[in-house]
Amino acid sequence: MTRPRRGLGRRHFALALPSALLASGCAGRHQGTGRPGDPIVLTLLTHYSSGVLRKALQEPVDEWNATHDRVKVRTEAVEFTDLLTTFMVRQAAGQGADIIQPYCLWTGQLVRAGVLRPAPPEHAEEIRRGYSAAAVRAASAAGGVYGYPTEVQTYALYCNTRLLRAAGFGEPPRTWPELEEAAARTTRRDGYGNTLVQGFGLSVYDDSTTVGQTLALLNAAGGRFVTADGGRTALDSPAGRAVFELEHRLVARGASVPGVNVYQAFPSGQVAMVISAGWWTGSLRPLMGADYREVGVAPVPVPAAGDRHATLSTGFLLGVNAACRHPDEAWEFLRWLNADRTRVRGGATVTRMSALQAAVGSLTGRADDIRTLLGRGGDPNLRPFLDALAYAVPEPNGPGAQQAKTLLRANIEALWTGQQSVDQALRSIRRQVDREVARSW
Amino acid sequence: MVNTLAPETTAPATRRPQRTATGRDRARRRQSAVAYLFLAPALLFFAAFLVLPLGFALLLSTSRWAGFDLSDIRPVGAANFTGLFADGSTFLAPVLTNTLLFALGTVALALAGSVLVATCIDKLRLQGLWRTLYFLPMVTTVVAVGNVWKYMYEPGGLVNGVLNALGLGSVAFLQDPHTALPAVVVVQAWASAGSAVLVLTAGLKSVPGTYYEAAALDGAGAVTVFWRITLPLLRPSLLFVCVTQFLTGLQSFALITVMTKGGPGNATAVAALEMYRQAFSYGDWGTASAAAFVLFVVVLVITLGQLWLFRRRGEDT
Numbered sequence: 068m069t070r071p072r073r074g075l076g077r078r079h080f081a082l083a084l085p086s087a088l089l090a091s092g093c094a095g096r097h098q099g100t101g102r103p104g105d106p107i108v109l110t111l112l113t114h115y116s117s118g119v120l121r122k123a124l125q126e127p128v129d130e131w132n133a134t135h136d137r138v139k140v141r142t143e144a145v146e147f148t149d150l151l152t153t154f155m156v157r158q159a160a161g162q163g164a165d166i167i168q169p170y171c172l173w174t175g176q177l178v179r180a181g182v183l184r185p186a187p188p189e190h191a192e193e194i195r196r197g198y199s200a201a202a203v204r205a206a207s208a209a210g211g212v213y214g215y216p217t218e219v220q221t222y223a224l225y226c227n228t229r230l231l232r233a234a235g236f237g238e239p240p241r242t243w244p245e246l247e248e249a250a251a252r253t254t255r256r257d258g259y260g261n262t263l264v265q266g267f268g269l270s271v272y273d274d275s276t277t278v279g280q281t282l283a284l285l286n287a288a289g290g291r292f293v294t295a296d297g298g299r300t301a302l303d304s305p306a307g308r309a310v311f312e313l314e315h316r317l318v319a320r321g322a323s324v325p326g327v328n329v330y331q332a333f334p335s336g337q338v339a340m341v342i343s344a345g346w347w348t349g350s351l352r353p354l355m356g357a358d359y360r361e362v363g364v365a366p367v368p369v370p371a372a373g374d375r376h377a378t379l380s381t382g383f384l385l386g387v388n389a390a391c392r393h394p395d396e397a398w399e400f401l402r403w404l405n406a407d408r409t410r411v412r413g414g415a416t417v418t419r420m421s422a423l424q425a426a427v428g429s430l431t432g433r434a435d436d437i438r439t440l441l442g443r444g445g446d447p448n449l450r451p452f453l454d455a456l457a458y459a460v461p462e463p464n465g466p467g468a469q470q471a472k473t474l475l476r477a478n479i480e481a482l483w484t485g486q487q488s489v490d491q492a493l494r495s496i497r498r499q500v501d502r503e504v505a506r507s508w
Numbered sequence: 509m510v511n512t513l514a515p516e517t518t519a520p521a522t523r524r525p526q527r528t529a530t531g532r533d534r535a536r537r538r539q540s541a542v543a544y545l546f547l548a549p550a551l552l553f554f555a556a557f558l559v560l561p562l563g564f565a566l567l568l569s570t571s572r573w574a575g576f577d578l579s580d581i582r583p584v585g586a587a588n589f590t591g592l593f594a595d596g597s598t599f600l601a602p603v604l605t606n607t608l609l610f611a612l613g614t615v616a617l618a619l620a621g622s623v624l625v626a627t628c629i630d631k632l633r634l635q636g637l638w639r640t641l642y643f644l645p646m647v648t649t650v651v652a653v654g655n656v657w658k659y660m661y662e663p664g665g666l667v668n669g670v671l672n673a674l675g676l677g678s679v680a681f682l683q684d685p686h687t688a689l690p691a692v693v694v695v696q697a698w699a700s701a702g703s704a705v706l707v708l709t710a711g712l713k714s715v716p717g718t719y720y721e722a723a724a725l726d727g728a729g730a731v732t733v734f735w736r737i738t739l740p741l742l743r744p745s746l747l748f749v750c751v752t753q754f755l756t757g758l759q760s761f762a763l764i765t766v767m768t769k770g771g772p773g774n775a776t777a778v779a780a781l782e783m784y785r786q787a788f789s790y791g792d793w794g795t796a797s798a799a800a801f802v803l804f805v806v807v808l809v810i811t812l813g814q815l816w817l818f819r820r821r822g823e824d825t
Contacts, residue, residue: 152788158576176791180574260677261663271683271772325772326663326683470790477598481773484685502596503790 106139107393109400111385112153112164116144123427127404127419138396140166151469158182158390165391166401168217171205171382175297175466178208184387186212190398193406202432205461206384214386215405216432218424220344221380221455222283222367225351229361230264230339239340239365243313246340246368250322253339266322268329268341269314269483276329277476277483280342283379284310286460287367292475293504297465300500302475303493309370311482311489318483325483334358342367344381345452349428352446364448366455380459382432415439432456467504474499569797575787588798598774599782599799604806607779610693610764611757617697618753619746622704627738629705630712639709643702650699654766657695658682682768685775692767692776699763700756704749711745712738747818751811758807779803 115124121144132139143164145153151173157163158180169177177183186194191212195203202216224246226239234252250266257263270276282292290306293299301307317323330347332338334354352359367378385405387397408416417425421436428446430437434456441449463471475496482492544551569588573581592599629638645653660666661681668678681691719737728736739746761780764770770777770785779799787796 155575155788155791159578163576176574177576180576180791181580182576259672261668261672324680326680467790470785470792473785473789474598477771477774477777480771481685484683484772484775486685486773486775498596499598502594506591 106137107396108139108141109166109391109393109397110164111140111142111166111168112150112157113142113144113168114147114150114383115142115168116146119427123423127423130419131400131403138393138400140400154182158388161390163388163390165388165393165397166385167388168383168385171216171384171464172462172468172472174206174213174384174464175208175468177386178211178213179466181389183208183213184389184391184394186214186386187398190215190402193402197406198432199434199456199459201380201456201459201461202382205380205382205464206386208464214384215401215420217383217385217405217420218346218429219380219382219432219456220346220430221452221459222279222342222344222378223451223455224340224342224365224367225333225347226340226363226365227333227336227338227361228363230336234339239363240368241365242368242372242374243309243370247313247316247322250317250340251320254322256321262321262324262327263337265324265327265329265332265338266340267317268327268333268338269317269323269325270327270329270341271325271480271483272328272330274472274476275344276341277479278472279344279379279381281310281314281475281479282462283342283367284313286377286379287369287374289374289377291460293463293465293471293500297463297504299504300471300497302500303497307493308489311492314479315482315489318485323483325480336361345449346429348446348448348452352428362448364451366451376455376458378455378459379462380455381462411440430456465504467506470503471500474503565797565800568793569801571794573793574791575793576791584794588794589802591795592798592802598777599779599802602774603777603779603782604802606689606774606777607758607760607803608806609689610696610760610776610778611754613690613693614696614700614757614760615750615753617693618701618704619749621697622701622708622749623739623742623746625701626705626708626712627734629709635709639706642705645699646702648699650762651766653695653699654763658767661691683772685772688768688772688775692764695767696757696760696763700753704753707745707749708742711742715741743818747814750818751814754810754814755807758803758810 111128113124115121124142128140128142147170150169154163154167154169154177163182167182169183174183185191194206194212194215198206198216199219201221202219203212205219206212206214206216224239228239230253231237231239231249234249236249236252240246240249246267252266253264254262254266255264268276269280285292285302285306288306288309290304290310291301294301314323318325327337329338329341329343330350333341334351336358348362348364351362355362366376369376385401387394387401391397403419405418405420407418409419409422410416411422417436417439418431418433421431421433421440424431425437425440425445428449430449430452434453437449437453441447441453462468465471478487478492478496478499481487481495482489487495568581570583570585571581572584572588591597625642629635629642632638662668663678663680667681672678679687681687715738719741720733723733723737759780760778761784764776764778764781765784768776770781780803783796783799783803786792786799
């Protein structure tokens, strides 16, 4: 939804100098030569900046450029950590890329700022029809669809089956009591109190290992972080309290040591179980080598036997910049990349994006495509993540979602490190997040 | 004696100086114009990179802007400033509190350490070598310093290895909210002590030897000489170190970003990091700019306070 603009006379005057400064510091956006008959050049800003990801995206882009004379696409890549900043700086300078690939968490923020262009009706219909509900919701804001979901990540329980077997568990835990028991029995320490094996990896390392895990457990308990309208937090609920109490017990009993970096400790056999997203399989396989066969993946445990499965999903979307001068061409490219089907090795027909994501050990929101691709010798550990597409709850993506997530993370860390009790953490989150979310709307 | 009978010559006398004054004015104006012409590049630089951004930040501090579209700046009055101190805001506590504690801790540690080191160096041979060694952290990138110390603080790292060898248990320095801020303060003090050592060794060189000779004749001990002669005469250097270290501490960003990202919880969240998050992560440039001006006021008040305190004791920068 676009906010009506008011008179800008004085504002324009006040901004003339900074704008001139910004504009003068930057070269003009490349849109092709503009001469009749010359091709239009669309820029695509992505975080697929290195290694297999960059190569995987470049292949279909090269294919498009080789088969389309009138519209060419040029990729520009930055590290994920610089992605939002790059959007901001380039957009403010009038240099925004034509096609952008933001994290779905930022959808509301980018829509509020007028950066993302709503998908035209035929594309919105294609997106609603072709993707899982969680993927569509992640790419939507204020009732509108704003892009094609690309990479979709669901959360599941990674287990070191060797450590579980050694502790007497033949299968991964299915419920929270089983999880607690397995975590306690797999934990080991040396004489100085240094943790040798952490039963359940709660780590303050990054958003994924703090907020991602907590929200996956919250969703599994039937809870939500924010209300359906996104206007206030819903964490201070029986489900939220149950999750915080579970995590608090795990830390208090020494089965979880938040100071340990699980991304290093799990591949080294120092963590028995941890909840993380599907992309990690792609990193663990080369890192662990032959030991990867000891890694098992199971759905996120639920509070009690018989409870319905649920987990968290996050992801990215490909959308068109509101400032793009050739939106029809940009949407056409996105349809070609994300919705047109192509034959891959073995004869199956899937979208180019599904083939791209499967090639790097990731998923798209098109479960059928991924199922087809996984059936052709893919990693069996990806199946629980694929199954989770059917029941995953998307990460909230309202205008203040990034700030709400950061505030949540700080309070979770304060809970894990004993700075706050469960009650204090829940109260503090409600107070802080409600204030920021309300401001953002 | 004045000859009162002599004819009055005031008219020509005044006319001539007028012409001279006009000529001088013209010359002065020409000189001024030339001076401004020479100054123009520097003034333009300051206008472009200091005055203009400052004005823009002031405008943003009373506006709401998401950081994307310059035409979408909406005035909100003082709401950003009041929001910083509203219930539920983390800016006053822990962010501003952490910032002050970080700066205070850094100044105290770096000052004490550098006075000690500079005094020792002053009595050693190969003083240039020692000064260079202590200055090395200053020329090392903050990212490298932060990461090396981060690994040293790890549960299996060097610091815990030493503790374990002494029979003590491990400490999760950067993961424990009670030790995280002091742990980062130590690194900042270590990294910034080099410049303080340089300034203080130079200060020590300027202390006249006659004072020490007189003290020796009076039979003063080393401690008395240090407290009664060295330290008082080092006061101008100490003031400089104190003010610059405090300013650096209050604006610290890179080291904390590398080592803790403000965590665990908000245990090491400082103002500069919060401003960066508000602007570049949350798209709330108004709050970020308001926080910047609040920090500016805090820095100004503290710096003026330091100057006043030292001037009261008869020293100047």
